[in-house]
Each structure stands twice: as C-alpha cells, then as structure tokens.
Amino acid sequence: MSGGLGPLPWGYVRRFGRVVFRQQQWKSTVSTHPKMPPCDFVPEKYKSYPYERIQKIREQNISPSLRMYYKKPLLLHQGHMQWLFDYEGRRYLDLFAGIVTVSVGHCHPKVTVATQKQLARLWHTTNIYMHPSIHEYAEKLASLFPDPLKVIYLTNSGSEANDLAMFMARLHTHNFDIISFRGSYHGGSPYTLGLTSIGPYKHGVANGFGCSTTMLPDVFRGPWGGRHCRDSPVQTLRKCSCSKGVCHANNQYIEQFKDTLNTSVPKTIAGFIAEPIQVQTGFGRTGSHFWGFQTHDVVPDIVTLAKGIGNGFPMAAVVTTKEIANSLAQNLHFNTFGGSPLACVVGAAVLDAIEEDGLQKNSRDVGTYMLLELAKLRDKFEIVGDVRGKGLMIGVEMVTDKHSRHPLPAEEINQIWEDCKDMGVLLGRGGLYNQTFRIKPPMCITKKDVDFAVEVFHTALQRHMERAAK
Numbered sequence: 001m002s003g004g005l006g007p008l009p010w011g012y013v014r015r016f017g018r019v020v021f022r023q024q025q026w027k028s029t030v031s032t033h034p035k036m037p038p039c040d041f042v043p044e045k046y047k048s049y050p051y052e053r054i055q056k057i058r059e060q061n062i063s064p065s066l067r068m069y070y071k072k073p074l075l076l077h078q079g080h081m082q083w084l085f086d087y088e089g090r091r092y093l094d095l096f097a098g099i100v101t102v103s104v105g106h107c108h109p110k111v112t113v114a115t116q117k118q119l120a121r122l123w124h125t126t127n128i129y130m131h132p133s134i135h136e137y138a139e140k141l142a143s144l145f146p147d148p149l150k151v152i153y154l155t156n157s158g159s160e161a162n163d164l165a166m167f168m169a170r171l172h173t174h175n176f177d178i179i180s181f182r183g184s185y186h187g188g189s190p191y192t193l194g195l196t197s198i199g200p201y202k203h204g205v206a207n208g209f210g211c212s213t214t215m216l217p218d219v220f221r222g223p224w225g226g227r228h229c230r231d232s233p234v235q236t237l238r239k240c241s242c243s244k245g246v247c248h249a250n251n252q253y254i255e256q257f258k259d260t261l262n263t264s265v266p267k268t269i270a271g272f273i274a275e276p277i278q279v280q281t282g283f284g285r286t287g288s289h290f291w292g293f294q295t296h297d298v299v300p301d302i303v304t305l306a307k308g309i310g311n312g313f314p315m316a317a318v319v320t321t322k323e324i325a326n327s328l329a330q331n332l333h334f335n336t337f338g339g340s341p342l343a344c345v346v347g348a349a350v351l352d353a354i355e356e357d358g359l360q361k362n363s364r365d366v367g368t369y370m371l372l373e374l375a376k377l378r379d380k381f382e383i384v385g386d387v388r389g390k391g392l393m394i395g396v397e398m399v400t401d402k403h404s405r406h407p408l409p410a411e412e413i414n415q416i417w418e419d420c421k422d423m424g425v426l427l428g429r430g431g432l433y434n435q436t437f438r439i440k441p442p443m444c445i446t447k448k449d450v451d452f453a454v455e456v457f458h459t460a461l462q463r464h465m466e467r468a469a470k
Ligand SMILES: Cc1ncc(COP(=O)(O)O)c(C=O)c1O
Pocket: 003, 004, 005, 099, 156, 157, 158, 159, 160, 162, 185, 186, 187, 188, 275, 279, 280, 306, 307
C-alpha cells in the first residue's frame, strides 16, 4: 500500500500483461442489492451549485494536478460519523475516511461542539503569546508517548511535519543522508518528495539530495515472504519452510537494507524514515497499540503525526526528545499557524473521543473481524491475491491470479471499485500499480457495517467473474 492519494486510477497506471487463468462458471450466491445498515441521521438539503457548474469551476479554477476518484466524481455534501451523503442525498459507507484522516467519525459530535466553543472564544494568536489550549494539548499528547519522546512541535500538514523531522535529523546528527522504503509516500513538498518513492509523484526537477531508498519488506509481492511473516491476523498464502520463531524473509530484507547502507550512503546517516505498516498507523488504528511503532518494540528518535490527528482539521505534529529539540533551538524556528488555539482544541477533543468511544478496542475487534471476513473472499476468488493489515488498517491486493501475483489490469479493478461505490461503499486505492484496495474507515464503524461492506465487495467480485466468463 502506498500513502497519499495513491497513484491515480484512471488512465495513469502501468500495466502488466494479463495472465489467463481457468475461468469458472460463476453462479450468483450473493444478493444483488446488499442492504445498508440503518442510520437515523438526516442530511440537510443540498442548496449549492448544480453538479455541472461545480465541474466547470473545477476545470477552470482548481489545480489540474489534483485528480479525482471515479468516472463520475462524487459531489459530497455532508458527513455523519462513518457515513457520507452526496448532493442528491445518497448515503455512502466511507471506508477511506478522507484518505485515512477522519479518525473518530465525520463531524463527531463532541469534537464539533469543542471546536464550536473555541471558535467563539479565540481562533488565533501565534505563539508569541501563551494560550492555554496548546499547553493542555501538548501535555495530553506527550503523555501518550514513551520517554524520552516528550517535546511536541505542531505543524499544519504531514509534509511540513516530515520536512521538519528531516531538518532536525540533519541538524542534530550533522549528517545529511536519509533512507526511506521504496513505494512509500512521505509528502509532496520539495524536501519530502526525495523520500517519497512512487513514480507518478516524481517530477523532472532536481530534488531528493541525500535521499536514498531501500527495498520494502513486502512479503506478498516481494522476492521473500511466507506464512508467518506478518504481525496480522491474516498471513500470505505463500509457501514457507520457516520453523516457528525463524523468519528467513526478515533476514533477507535486512540484508537488502545493509546493502543500501554499503552501497548508497556514507558511513553515517541522518536517519531512516519508515511507516510501521505502509501507511497510517497512529491513534489506535492498528488496535493493539496507540502508535504503530509500539508494535515493533522500538522507540524512534522522532515521530511525525498527521492525518487522523485532527479528524480532518488541518494539523500535524513532530514528537521528539529534548536533546534533538535543543539542536533546533540553536536558532529560531517558527510557523504562523502551528499549534493555534483552534487546532489544539480539535486535537485534544480527538484524543478524548478515541478514549471515550473506545476506538482503539473497536479498531481491534471490528478490524480483526473484517480482516478474517475478507480473507474468506481471498480464499474464494482467484483475483483477490492478498488480504493484510492490522486493526482498521486493511489492504486487499488484486491480482490476475494467485500464482503470478501480477496486478489485475486497471480497467478490471476500476470496474469492481465503481460497482462498490454504486452499491454504497467507498474504498481507497493504493499500491505501485494501484492494485490494492485500501480500507481505513473512521474507527467508529461497526460489525454490521463490515457485514454490509463485505457483502458489497463479494457482489462486485461475483459480477466481475460473471463479466470475465462471458
Ligand atoms: C504516510 C504519509 N506521510 C506524509 C503525508 C503527507 O501529508 P500531507 O498531505 O498532510 O502533507 C501523507 C499524506 O498522504 C502520508 O500518507
């Protein structure tokens, strides 16, 4: 899975040759119209511009490098927890959460009320004065990190947080080189683009000085991988001869990393940036821990947070040690909006909602349930190559067949994806070939929602098999 938007679905995908596999005669065993779980919320009537006018403005006045999902892009109007409503009042189960950002639910009532109160009190001062909310928030956020990660910088976006982390690592170590995983997304700023390793995001201008990549330990598509590699309820179907407690794939990928150290960088480096699972693993989403790095039993020197931190409010953070922070304190460092009273109140309300609504536990219970249900579809359909993840951080990789593991051609994946949308389920996309469905919903979804989503996906797969059999 790649981060960010993922490479672009329509007409932007590198293709693999199609491997033909034995077609089965597919008989429909699933309902043709899976029934959405009920929802009491009634959206307001849409009163803004007509769809066509919105499209025209988009063509004329909005950045053409922003691409949209779906043949007929959705015009969304309102959100409530795990649900989105379009301009015609149609309801969708949102399994992508604004690219893994709406952590506790769209317009979560408690976060909304806290934000509204702060909106009426004080929006902005900059940090040349003190205001209580940054202190309350910094204390709350720091309490969730192990020692010595106790110093917080608040920024406005993930790219800015990663920029700052790179800068700090370089300043503190007096080294320049940073290594990232191939296939990763770390942002679109000129600095972070050097770490981002997804072709379509690369532009033909000089960038990425001091940035090198190393092989991603992808135990499904990579050269090594077996049945016991993952910290996940679902393993790959690859054959494996490892005995218990031994993982040859792990050793091989570490060798690749050593190779990068020996061939691509100087003796000492400024840092290695990695996501615990490619892509967003913080705020309880993996279920077992609050932060993804905790599942690996390591304490990084710097942690960056974005996306789910603000449930959609633009904010991000860098968390580090006092010692590293002191290296940046040799000179001034300042940003205007980071840590605004508004952002800090939102951030604190999100942390409260995660705790009060039991969302880490919900991620573990509902996520594990979903992973296991999806694994049944992987066992049934040849084109579902892999199901992976932890908690509510799930990837479903589509292939031509399980043997070759070649990505399913774009037009076939696109149709399955469109069908899911038409039945009311929004999925994300990712992977170098855009071959992976990304499922990272607001952490408030229920098992009933999962049953619905799995039935929709099942129906879309069934329809695909019926088309392929014609
Ligand atoms: C893993 C990761 N890092 C960094 C970023 C960049 O964050 P932003 O878009 O807020 O700049 C993203 C965004 O998709 C991301 O997924």
